[in-house]
Amino acid sequence: MATDTITFLGTSDAVPSWERSHASLAVHMAGQSLVLDCGEPCAKNLALACVDFGKIDAILLSHLHPDHVAGLPQVIIGMWLEAKRTRDIPVFMPAEGIETFRKLILATYLFPELIKFNVDFRPLSDGRTFTVGPVQVTPHLTTHLDSIRRIAGNKHGVACEPFLYELAANGKRIAYSGDMGEAADLLAVLDRPLDLLVTECAHFSLPSLLETLRGKPIRRVALTHLHRELWAKKEELPAMAKEYDLADRLVIVHDGMKLEF
Numbered sequence: 001m002a003t004d005t006i007t008f009l010g011t012s013d014a015v016p017s018w019e020r021s022h023a024s025l026a027v028h029m030a031g032q033s034l035v036l037d038c039g040e041p042c043a044k045n046l047a048l049a050c051v052d053f054g055k056i057d058a059i060l061l062s063h064l065h066p067d068h069v070a071g072l073p074q075v076i077i078g079m080w081l082e083a084k085r086t087r088d089i090p091v092f093m094p095a096e097g098i099e100t101f102r103k104l105i106l107a108t109y110l111f112p113e114l115i116k117f118n119v120d121f122r123p124l125s126d127g128r129t130f131t132v133g134p135v136q137v138t139p140h141l142t143t144h145l146d147s148i149r150r151i152a153g154n155k156h157g158v159a160c161e162p163f164l165y166e167l168a169a170n171g172k173r174i175a176y177s178g179d180m181g182e183a184a185d186l187l188a189v190l191d192r193p194l195d196l197l198v199t200e201c202a203h204f205s206l207p208s209l210l211e212t213l214r215g216k217p218i219r220r221v222a223l224t225h226l227h228r229e230l231w232a233k234k235e236e237l238p239a240m241a242k243e244y245d246l247a248d249r250l251v252i253v254h255d256g257m258k259l260e261f
């Protein structure tokens with residue numbers, strides 16, 4: 001069986017940085033090539049990681065903050081000009097953004113008549129599993145945008161729905177947090193063993209995350225999207241994880257890092 005891998009294309013928090021690109025992952029699982037989030041410069045980082053734009057089977061967007069989606073049109077350009085793709089690309093995303101993103105693709109002149117494939121936007125639904133080949137993908141709502149929704153979500157007609165992702169195939173199970181409001185959002189995927197958990201740590205404290213993960217059946221935890229203050233002291237974090245019995249399973253990831261699972 002081919003090795004399943006995850007490549008961290010961008011690991012920054014939302015603040016522009018010379019050192020880290022914005023959120024994006026390339027997952028190879030059960031023969032499928034998936035891109036999770038398209039923080040910029042996603043297309044450049046896919047090229048750096050030697051991901052074949054023609055062989056990407058699906059794009060999964062967690063939520064619509066720019067640091068997770070702003071690189072999407074350039075990825076479509078890569079599929080067109082680099083790969084000369086003719087196969088439609090499904091893009092799973094929160095329903096609230098689909099009409100706008102369809103217009104964005106047309107507004108940036110990426111007409112299907114020109115590029116020779118369709119960008120096929122599909123809505124997510126909390127807890128409803130869909131498949132990409134043999135990979136079962138289940139999105140779960142998080143509380144990341146609750147406060148923003150309260151400020152003006154209704155006024156501007158947006159639902160403010162962010163998701164985390166659970167992926168399962170061939171007896172393996174991994175999860176990607178997207179962005180969360182609190183570490184407890186992860187409980188939606190911690191009820192069964194995980195081979196790999198990729199979780200952000202920019203919107204709550206590291207101790208609250210480690211406490212949530214304490215005693216849970218997770219083979220490895222990859223910390224990404226670290227708040228810049230945590231990133232600045234990343235060498236100290238494994239020691240902090242010791243008292244939660246997580247130190248030997250914790251990986252602080254950086255741009256370009258590749259893990260097998």
Ligand SMILES: [Zn+2]
Nearest residue numbers: 063065144179
């Ligand atoms: Zn966000």
